[in-house]
Amino acid sequence: MEQLETFLQQTLNESQDAILIADRQGIIRYWNAGAERILGFTAAEAIGQSLDLFIPEKLRGRHWEGYHRVMASGETKYKTGLLSSPGVRKDGSQVSLEFSMVLLHDDDGTMQGCASIMRDVTERWLKEKELKQLLADCETKLTTG
Numbered sequence: 001m002e003q004l005e006t007f008l009q010q011t012l013n014e015s016q017d018a019i020l021i022a023d024r025q026g027i028i029r030y031w032n033a034g035a036e037r038i039l040g041f042t043a044a045e046a047i048g049q050s051l052d053l054f055i056p057e058k059l060r061g062r063h064w065e066g067y068h069r070v071m072a073s074g075e076t077k078y079k080t081g082l083l084s085s086p087g088v089r090k091d092g093s094q095v096s097l098e099f100s101m102v103l104l105h106d107d108d109g110t111m112q113g114c115a116s117i118m119r120d121v122t123e124r125w126l127k128e129k130e131l132k133q134l135l136a137d138c139e140t141k142l143t144t145g
Contacts, residue, residue: 018097018118021104024071024111026051026064038097038120040090054087056094074111076103084121096125 012019018035022028031046039046039054046053055063070076087095099118106112 015117018099018120019115020046020118021113021115022051023113026067028053029113030115035118038089038095038118039087045090054089056086056088059085070103070114071111074103074105074109076101087118094122095120096122 012030012032015032015034016037018038019030019032020028020035021030028046028049028051031041031043033043035046036042041053051063051067052060082098082100084096084098087097089095097118098121099116102115102117104112104114
């Protein structure tokens, strides 16, 4: 059992994906090396900060509305599948994120927060955007002769 705990800690710490845990108020309580690499903030800079640290300002209202609803109800429609959202790196640049959420409950079943596992999909998103534009250009050429 002790070895399993060691392996789990290594997985969390060394994952290339960003793994973070936020409490009920949306305060970051865990931030791994993958989060440091993807978002640019060190664990020391992120832990104790609001999730607003990397949420684009224009999306914060919608994010917090949903976050507080999930924390109050203990339910989310995003139990399966991946969510997609832009994020903001420490240097101010935008990153496209795909992530899953895990709702965290104590032994009594009370919501305590959530964990997120996030992956940087910026390169793929840019390629898809480019392909969509090429397709639109081809369709325009076909219809205009």
